[in-house]
Amino acid sequence: MKIITIEEHYQSANVSKKMDEINATANPEQKQTNKAGLEMAKNFLSSTDDIEDVGERRIKFMDEAGIDMQVIAYGNGNPQTLTDAKAAIALCREANDELASMIRKNPTRFAGFASLPVADPMAAATELERAVKVHGFKGAMLAGTFEGKFFDDPQFLPIFAKAEELNVPIYMHPSIIAKEISDYYFNSTEWSPMLTATFASAGYGWHMDVGIHVIRLILSGMFDKLPNLKIISGHWGEFVPYFLERMDETMLPSMTGLKRNISDYYRNHVYITPSGLFSVPQLQFAIAEMGADHVIYSGDYPYLIDTKSREFLETAPISDEDREKIAHLNVEKLLGLDE
Structure with a gap:
């Protein structure tokens, strides 16, 4: 059985160095965002050896784990977060070019998702098209929010319109949540700052945040505007599948102004992955709630190894039929890996 995993990460040493240089002169808010992303990465990784390698080291792990292919995207510290559009365009382009050059050395083992300079949505759409048409990338990954805005904001529509035009998905990934939200929900004088940071991020908080993000895309009418758009959501859908029926019962089309129930959009346009959370009950629930056709495999390498x-x-x-779909058939169809 072939196994393809699709939430796997890399980080560029060159881009990270330039991000540090930008961070040194950034405004306080941008500096805090950049620093938080890089510090969070350090909490999960003892070194950058695994995440910066897209070659022998990574292939060794894949062979040991029985993984045939990884679809790779940028990890924490993504230049997508830069508010300076000129810098973001340059560094996202550099990150994509570097990843593409590494993929070309082992094209049967690796594929890629693009990083996008969302500070300039039109430039982001252009970079997505370049990454797909020039480098053969299979879509893009968007992490978190941008300057306090979710990507359902109309200014970001060109990115999703381009994804639909190119017939590639957008992977909605967690990232650092706003400080005021973290302080309100996850901070306490009764525990350590490290516990607060973890509770607000990988422990719970950023999963809820990105789950809400996907619901907002639905409520914005995104999928009525772009009926062929596909979204990917990790960590078993970031809690959303557990509340589809509840949302249908409480947020009716007469209230939302949408053509269909929320669950209809979710089950038709969203694909969910485990992101390395290998739990049998969650796998069984995902199949029962979403159908095996909308479940794809992922490991979250190297944050989880x-x-x-x-x-x-x-x-x-x-x-066995569902096993094959989840292992490789669904993602081959979605990303065109079988063409």
Whole structure:
């Protein structure tokens, strides 16, 4: 059985150095955002050896874990976060070019998602088109929000319109949440700052944040405007699948102004992945709630390094037909990997 994982990350040493230089002269808010992303990465990684390698080191892990292909996107510290549009355009282009050059050395083992300079949405759409048409990238990853705005804001519509035009998905990924939200929900004088930071991010907070983000895309009418747009959401859908029926019951089309129920949009336009959360009950729930056709495999390398990736899927108590869909058939169809 072939296994393809699609929420796998890399980081460029050259881009990180330039991000540090920009951070040194950035305004306080931008500096805090940049620093938070880089510091969060350090909390998960003992070194940058794994995340900066897209070659022998990564392939060794993949062989040990039984993974045939990774679809790779930028990790924390993504130049997407830069508010200076000129700098963001240059560094996203550099990040994409560097990743593409590494993928070309092992094209049967790696594919890529683009980083986009969202400070200039038209430039982001142009970069997505370049990444897809020139480098053969399979879509893009958007992390978190931007300057306090979710990507349902009309200014970002060109990015999603271009994705639909190119027939590639957008992966909605967590990132650092706003300080005022973190302070209100996740801070306490009764525990350490490290616990607050973890509770607000990978422990819970940023998963809720990106789940809300996907719901907002639906409520904005994005999928009525772009009926062929596809979105990917990790960590088993960031809690959203557990509340589809509740949202249908409480937020009716008569209230939302949408053509269909929220769950209809979600089940038709969103694909969910485990992001390395290898839990049998969550896998079974995902299949029951979404259908196996909308579940794709992912490991969240190198933030999570699990050499039992293949073993989990091979031994999971699901049908062989569903196993093959989740392992490779769904993602091959969605990303055109079987063409």
